[in-house]
Amino acid sequence: MKFFLAALISTMLTVFQSQKGMYNRSGTLEEVYHDSLVTRSSFGMRLRKVPARLNKIMAPVFIRESPGNESTVVRLPDGTIKIFYINTPGTGNKMMSISSLDNGLSWGEPEKEFDLPGISYHANSTIVDERGNLHCVFHVFGKGQNGYRGRQLNLWYCHTINGNNWSKPREIFSGYVGSIRGFIELKNKRLLLVFAKAVPAAVKKPETNETDYGWNEIISMYSDDKGMTWKKSLNSIKIPIESSRKTRYGGIEPVVAQLKNGKIWMLIRTNKGYLYQSFSADGGIRWQQGHPTKFISSDSPATLLRLSDGRLLIFWCSEQRWDDPDSYAAGGRNVLHSAVSNDEGKTWKGFREVLTSPSLTVNIRGDHGTAYPSATETATGKVILVSGQGEAGSVVIFDPSWLGKNTACDQFSNGLVQWTLFGADTLTQLVTMPENKSEALLLRKSADHKDMNTEAVWNFPMTKQGKLELQLVVNPGNEGICFALTDHFSISADRNASEEAPLHFILQPNAFGSKALPMKVEIYWNMHEKRALLFVNGKLKEEKSFHPTHFGFNYLRAGINGAQDDVAGYFIKSLSMESKNYSLLKYCIR
Numbered sequence: 001m002k003f004f005l006a007a008l009i010s011t012m013l014t015v016f017q018s019q020k021g022m023y024n025r026s027g028t029l030e031e032v033y034h035d036s037l038v039t040r041s042s043f044g045m046r047l048r049k050v051p052a053r054l055n056k057i058m059a060p061v062f063i064r065e066s067p068g069n070e071s072t073v074v075r076l077p078d079g080t081i082k083i084f085y086i087n088t089p090g091t092g093n094k095m096m097s098i099s100s101l102d103n104g105l106s107w108g109e110p111e112k113e114f115d116l117p118g119i120s121y122h123a124n125s126t127i128v129d130e131r132g133n134l135h136c137v138f139h140v141f142g143k144g145q146n147g148y149r150g151r152q153l154n155l156w157y158c159h160t161i162n163g164n165n166w167s168k169p170r171e172i173f174s175g176y177v178g179s180i181r182g183f184i185e186l187k188n189k190r191l192l193l194v195f196a197k198a199v200p201a202a203v204k205k206p207e208t209n210e211t212d213y214g215w216n217e218i219i220s221m222y223s224d225d226k227g228m229t230w231k232k233s234l235n236s237i238k239i240p241i242e243s244s245r246k247t248r249y250g251g252i253e254p255v256v257a258q259l260k261n262g263k264i265w266m267l268i269r270t271n272k273g274y275l276y277q278s279f280s281a282d283g284g285i286r287w288q289q290g291h292p293t294k295f296i297s298s299d300s301p302a303t304l305l306r307l308s309d310g311r312l313l314i315f316w317c318s319e320q321r322w323d324d325p326d327s328y329a330a331g332g333r334n335v336l337h338s339a340v341s342n343d344e345g346k347t348w349k350g351f352r353e354v355l356t357s358p359s360l361t362v363n364i365r366g367d368h369g370t371a372y373p374s375a376t377e378t379a380t381g382k383v384i385l386v387s388g389q390g391e392a393g394s395v396v397i398f399d400p401s402w403l404g405k406n407t408a409c410d411q412f413s414n415g416l417v418q419w420t421l422f423g424a425d426t427l428t429q430l431v432t433m434p435e436n437k438s439e440a441l442l443l444r445k446s447a448d449h450k451d452m453n454t455e456a457v458w459n460f461p462m463t464k465q466g467k468l469e470l471q472l473v474v475n476p477g478n479e480g481i482c483f484a485l486t487d488h489f490s491i492s493a494d495r496n497a498s499e500e501a502p503l504h505f506i507l508q509p510n511a512f513g514s515k516a517l518p519m520k521v522e523i524y525w526n527m528h529e530k531r532a533l534l535f536v537n538g539k540l541k542e543e544k545s546f547h548p549t550h551f552g553f554n555y556l557r558a559g560i561n562g563a564q565d566d567v568a569g570y571f572i573k574s575l576s577m578e579s580k581n582y583s584l585l586k587y588c589i590r
Contacts, residue, residue, distance in 0.1 A: 214250020298331030333369025423493025
């Protein structure tokens with residue numbers, strides 16, 4: 001006990017005192033103190049080390065920066081991985097590519113694929129057909145009345161011949177077309193392209209008693225002769241939008257996958273907080289009316305990837321902002337998620353972070369963040385993902401089996417690779433515990449953040465029934481602890497996210513006593529029973545009923561309770577999660 005108290009005192013001195021600066025009780029500085037943002041380790045999956053051998057990669061690892069915004073990645077028949085992009089920023093007049101001959105670990109120099117017939121926006125969509133030929137669709141800027149306020153982004157198409165030279169590009173659609181996300185070859189060899197196009201008459205917001213569908217509608221085009229001729233779908237899809245939001249795009253940037261029953265499944269970007277979907281039973285000639293899925297999403301596009309073993313992967317930004325619904329992308333694009341289905345989308349596992357933004361800055365002008373994914377499977381069964389805009393543009397590799405795991409744990413030996421701290425208090429940081437030199441996450445709240453529930457955010461496999469266990473050390477003077485469990489991402493600085501979470505526990509200061517002793521916290525939940533239990537040091541402290549979510553829980557938010565500063569805080573030394581059928585009905589607090 002004497003050793004523990006001595007170690008604890010040493011820890012507190014290390015935490016409260018730095019570079020001859022010390023906090024007084026109000027949380028202000030009495031002397032010069034170096035901002036922890038300058039000296040601390042950063043956070044997120046980008047910190048994860050890349051194994052020397054490809055077969056050792058499981059969780060997502062950052063390989064390199066993306067060569068351009070809204071790039072497309074494909075695998076050629078010989079196993080070569082290619083990323084296609086347009087030379088922007090710059091002249092925007094060439095289709096470029098980089099290639100990897102070792103399944104994505106290393107990449108060659110940029111090469112020109114072909115010259116564009118004009119100046120292009122950076123979006124493109126490139127696929128490989130069953131014969132090994134490439135098919136590419138891209139934009140070219142123009143002027144005309146078919147677009148958006150006199151501006152057009154016309155669609156152009158070209159393909160390789162016998163896997164070699166590119167055909168001469170030709171225009172296949174005149175109008176204003178958004179980012180091109182949905183381009184596939186069907187089982188019957190049909191080329192199917194889905195996209196949103198501007199409706200000039202809908203640019204102006206409708207009267208208050210009319211449904212607002214935004215200024216885009218979704219159509220498809222298809223070719224049954226390898227791109228020689230193209231036909232349009234017989235109907236379009238319009239999605240009602242939230243007119244109160246800053247943007248009025250409507251349903252845009254659709255993606256598609258063909259299911260094993262032959263139907264085409266479309267996912268649609270909206271500003272309504274969820275991805276929408278539509279189906280076609282005739283290869284894209286006709287489409288059902290769009291309706292919401294259960295996938296929580298910011299105003300960002302998704303993508304779908306069919307693996308060689310039949311599994312289906314989805315990538316999207318499962319993100320919301322509760323304190324600012326009108327934030328960038330109506331929720332943000334700080335984190336990109338992925339989930340896997342073994343039954344054609346009926347059930348999903350994972351909901352894991354596969355890309356995080358590198359920036360600590362919450363508010364950045366212009367397009368940014370982790371959105372606009374494109375993915376392919378390597379010959380070795382790994383997944384290569386290219387996604388992100390601006391500084392977040394990245395090439396990532398991971399093993400899709402990682403998405404199917406039912407457990408997760410963290411002892412901080414690899415830093416904060418599993419955590420995000422976007423906008424968190426600068427006093428919350430990774431520290432070294434002096435008694436055993438192990439790493440721990442110290443959560444504190446400074447005076448200038450006292451009106452926020454500043455939190456650290458941890459992602460784990462989505463589950464409807466599970467257990468979360470945390471090993472803590474609570475410091476004397478701690479002002480309280482809060483834990484929230486939810487089913488989507490919100491940044492640390494979102495002051496309303498925990499209060500809006502389905503499950504929210506608060507441990508008041510009087511629960512800890514006056515001594516800093518280790519504490520074990522266990523949280524059990526069961527969506528079917530709509531119950532959750534909180535244990536502290538083996539004793540049942542609280543039971544709660546809650547409204548179940550569709551998929552389960554996959555996020556922990558750990559923070560400081562109350563609208564006051566807390567320079568003492570608490571340490572998270574380790575935590576673990578497991579998905580298991582825990583029946584909670586036998587427990588009850590009398």
